[in-house]
Amino acid sequence: MIQDKPNTPSAPRFHWSDVFETWGGLIALVIMAAVCSLLPATRDSFLNPENILNIINQKAFLGIVAIGMTFVIISGGIDLSVGSMIAFVGGLAVVLMKKIIDSSGTEWLGVLAACAIAPLAGMVLGWITGLIVSKGRVAPFIATLCGLAAYRSAVLVLMDGGGESAFGVSSFEAISSTNNGIPLLNWTDATGREIALHLTWPIIVFISIAVLGQVLLSHTRFGRYVVAVGSNETAARYSAINVDRVRLITYTLIGLCTGIAAVLLASRLSGIDSSNTGILLELDAIAAVVIGGTRLSGGRGRIWGTVIGVLILGMIDNVLILASVSTHWQGLVTAGVILLAVLLQRSRSE
Amino acid sequence: MRAYLHSVPEPILTINGVTKDYPAVRAVNDLSLAINRGEAHGLIGENGAGKSTLMKMLSGLERPTAGSITFEGQPLELRSAADAMKRGIAMIHQELNLIGELSVADNIFLGRERTTLGLVDRGSAETAALKLLNQLGSNISPRTRVNRLSIADQQLVEIAKALSCEARLLIMDEPTAVLSERETNALFRVVNQLRLHRGVTIIYISHILPEVRRLCDRITVLRDGQYVKTVEPREVDDADLARLMVGRDLGELFPQRAAHLPDTVLEVRNFFVDGWVRGAGFELHRGEILGLAGLVGSGRTEFAEAIAGVRRRRSGSVSIIGEPADIRRPADAIAHRLAYVSEDRKLRGLHLDLSITENTTLANLRAYGFPLLKAAARRASAQEHARRLGTRCATVQQRVSSLSGGNQQKVALAKWLDTKPNVLILDEPTRGVDIGAKQEIYGLIHQLAAEGRSIVMISSEMPELIGLCHRILVMRNGRIVGALPGERATEADIMHLAAGLRENRVA
Structure with missing residues (x-):
């Protein structure tokens, strides 16, 4: 046998760009938070528990969808249909709930049905998308673009162009209420009013799904297969990975996430508006995933990054409102932050 | 055309004390070398010896940290690959740099499009391309899309591209790694013609030592970024070159052949794969190393892929240790303890951006x-x-x-x-691998067989089949056309069967 050669490679050298590649999103979040806590316009209103909880609560729906999107993007796909899907499955849930309550008169039965039907419908729609993409060999962009058009149309038909209100169904509205969930602390706000702050159900569900998602991605066979398929589909197939099934599951997963988010969103909005709910949600979700350091072409990514991406997007909205900047600026600021985050996280090897 | 004689060697390229430092390593260390006009100069060395870094400096992709390079009497200071082209230096990379969706003519004149009134003049480009290709003895149509061509033809397009910019120094990096024997011979004819009739100087990098000795006038060996020696092919044999590259005696390249057990582990019968395999089969014994030879396109890889369930077969049966095994997907193969290590490790074998x-x-x-x-x-x-x-x-x-x-x-x-496979099918396991690693892989294959695993080895390198295998099957046109005993087979025997000059239906 040949002995060790002198050119055994040494340990990889330290590079700042490696630090940014891994931690860029977090660094950006911390810098933004620091700036917001120091700027005179937002100093008092930004860094307090009420506002922070408010940011997370506002973006929990987006966050849940973005976690599903992370899996889809890492596997090398994309899903443009989630914005329309959240309106459609949410609408389906609210309509069904009203029907059941009207006919049976028992509110809990209707609420239970709504909570079950939206995730279930989301999963089925996601599964169908997955079939079209994997078995039908249709490019994910095209397949889900069709979904974007179709689900919006479907919810418009379902509600005849209007909306379906859940107003007055108190146990449904309670799901996403800020007065519900795990009590955290009592807080005196700027006006001197004392309120009980809660870890709301949307926040609890968002955090749970994020933790589960990170475990699923990093520590299970399915998660590693998702990465392998996105990194090199051919090599994955040669390694005995059922590529079609992996794809199918990622789309089913994002469908499930969208369905869960739909229940929470419908509760928060007290109903679904067929023409407005969920518009451009897909682009926000993709933005959050990309800000989080997941490679848009697949093969590399992380759930916690997406969580940071969601928080960054939430912070931009929040701070502009606190500083009384016109919401017209929001798009420009968001664009700048996305570009900056992606530039920071460029890999040395690319 | 006038014939260039190499009676008076006159250096076209002089490398003078060149050093290249990267943050972590010194890739090239105080290297001096002169290349003569019109010669074919072989450059060999293990991976990491500094060949590619040196070539990157000659083609404008890297700049030396210290030292100087003179080309045609003028100092060579390149800032980009385009600079190198302007000076008459062209490089043909291992991974060809052609754009598959464009035509042959478009590729040849890419970046230097001929225009009339600002519009691309397709006609004149195609005429010029046709003329260049004809000079190379090729009948490729300039209008063909490049991804419809074989790798060998794509290489000719690259050479035509180099000629179109009047290249006087042509650097070829492992051009034959993906070519069949016949294609290699054709390429060598072209290279010799360029050299003798057009006075083009060739720097030829390869791991395949017999080829380097056959083609080149002189061979330079590099090791650990340093110049070792320049030799003439007739003074040395492959073992000498290998010793110079590794810097010590390699000993026997192939391990001692050990006998295998008589019991049959894998039985493949009557395989048909659409377009590739027409009724092939074999038996594999415990601890046996079975070679599978054949020209590129003979269906070897497709046959192996079908056995492993990666590729769909029309018919055929597999039994493993006497039990029928229905392998339809790669996962079935794993369940039956059969593993297929694919050729083309970058595309099919590995996830390059994932960890070990x-x-x-x-x-x-x-x-x-x-x-x-x-x-x-x-x-x-x-x-x-x-x-x-x-x-x-x-x-x-x-x-x-x-x-x-x-x-x-x-x-x-x-x-x-x-x-934990019992049966391993290795498809070109030593392609693009340097001689030291090759020897290690041979040792490993031998060791696996000695542990009682059975191995099918597909290879285009006949010496390694002869050196390693108990039996060698030869495939042609999707059929097994002969079986040769490993220790008595010769390259000529294999070639005759592979090219269809003789049949020997034993298998």
């Missing part, structure tokens, strides 16, 4: 816990394989893309060894 651990355990993740995977067990397993195969890496968390070709091949092997 990730790659090593990917095909066998079921063994690492459910629902949660045991990270420590995966790492330990990757380390164990790396130790056994002698994979040179800093840690097993390193990305596979940072490894040399030989070490990448070891990771590909490790991935399949991790599935």
